Amino acid sequence: MTKPIESKHSEQQFLRQPLSFGDRYPCPVCRYGQIEGIFWVDAFSCKFCRHIFTVDSLQQLRLEDTAQPLKWRWTGDRWVSTRSVATEESLLLIWGLGLAFVLIPTALVWLANHTFPALPARESGGLSFSALWTVLTFLSHGSIVAWFCLEYYQIPIYLILKLYVRRLFQPILSA
Structure with missing residues (x-):
């Protein structure tokens, strides 16, 4: 045996x-x-x-x-x-909600910009205001989701930078 x-x-x-x-x-x-x-x-x-x-x-x-x-x-x-089973099962839901939080507002802004286009402006060669607004919507919502992920997963380099910034501004905030 x-x-x-x-x-x-x-x-x-x-x-x-x-x-x-x-x-x-x-x-x-x-x-x-x-x-x-x-x-x-x-x-x-x-x-x-x-x-x-x-x-x-x-x-x-x-x-x-x-x-x-x-x-x-x-x-x-x-x-x-030692993650619990409930945490592992809810991980897909959390990532889906984060993705929806980024993509749905961006899609709504993009749809509104293409449904109701702005008046034609001079040829400036850059992004139009509506395209810039869509990009800013994506970046702002994406940065919120990224911040939540960094806070949840406690990535070491993020924690180290967070603590150094806190210690840097501690004398200013305690005064």
């Missing part, structure tokens, strides 16, 4: 390696700073991105200071995301 092959990241391995509040771990959000236990509180915090994490009974690290249900599991050398 053959012995079943155990995965490198089996459930037993996670439970055998409990997270210690006295140790430091790389931050799973910014991937730049390190998380360490907060004194007198059963929680971790990152000194760079300033997020707060808690550990549940399954030794999963949970991000507590956002509405997003983000959890990770420590493998001994890196964090592995």
Whole structure:
């Protein structure tokens, strides 16, 4: 009888390696700073991105200071995301809504511009006002969706730039 092959990241391995509040771990959000236990509180915090994490009974690290249900599991050398099935299923809906938010207003502006064209203007060689308005609609709605994606997926380079800008303007805002 053959012995079943155990995965490198089996459930037993996670439970055998409990997270210690006295140790430091790389931050799973910014991937730049390190998380360490907060004194007198059963929680971790990152000194760079300033997020707060808690550990549940399954030794999963949970991000507590956002509405997003983000959890990770420590493998001994890196964090592995533990996304829920509901999150995976709703991903297609979220991307569809984002695409609709960009394309529907742009299509409406384009349709209005071609249904009711502007009076002919002088030949300036550039974009007409209606074409410029359509492009600006696409870019503005696209930038909103891109910003939401950056905030949701917490891309490290975005987080680092966001924190540097926050630290740059902190003396001005606190005055």
